Amino acid sequence: MSVGRFAPSPTGTLHVGNLRTALAAWLFARAAGSRFLLRFEDLDDATARPEHEASQKRDLEALGLDWDGEVVRQSDRLDLYRDALADLQHSDLTYRCWCSRREVREAASAPHGETVGAAPGHYPGTCRELTAVQIAEKEASGRPAALRIRADATEISITDRLHGVVTTTVDDFVLRRGDGTPAYNLVVVVDDADQGIDEVVRADDLLLSSPRHALLQDRLGLPHPDWVHVPLVLAPNGDRLAKRDGAVTLEERLALGDTPERIVAMFARSLGLLGDEESPGGITARTLLAGFDPEKIELQPWTLLPRQIEEPW
């Protein structure tokens, strides 16, 4: 049986952009009769909190989005990530890297460091071929080393259900951060495989990360899922939507007199799944399932206008 998922980071209240992605992921899974899992990606940030998990679950439920089985939490699965890292280390596919984020940014933006079309944080290879003497110097500096995969600047193409074929040169990305935390690009691959997820629906700010995931899946002998990257929600100034942009959480919208049905209808319309002429009355996540057609999904980002923030419809 097919399996989809929603994998939020419990670092705050979900905003309408996250909720709209959750609706899309749920529709893809449920319209295909798949299982749908909820996984909390709680490793990455010191701000991950149980109260945010509770509020995120409440908001998903309020929009009629359900999931199967127990919720999975990455902080309970550190052994899995450690084993995957050990596999890669034994195959000599990794190396230690002492570069700070700033150094990577500066090296990548140097005139010869061409990064057009590369994933965010593209690594220029500074620590890839250090001599024994250079390694000893780095070790003596006391700065903790991250662990990177040797990607050998491999060109990888993935096929996304909405974007088609996406090709990028994969850089040597981080698998374990300097503080010992396994990095997103590793854990997402390990978790998706372990949970049998064969369809990944997420926001398209991660589109260029998927070739990295494909490379890692190949190195670890894991299958590729199908990928669907749905467009982001933007604020009126063109930035990705953030909490400062007004009434952007479910609670804030309900306080303005909005209803879960109208919010679901607004998401469906913005995704191209509900025609302008169709009334939002009676729309729920479940009623959208019957007519769900992925071909209709809009590829343009959706801008949440101030008027929509103050006055929902």
Ligand code: GLU
């Ligand atoms: N935890 C990630 C986020 O909240 C989602 C990553 C994914 O779906 O692969 O953006």
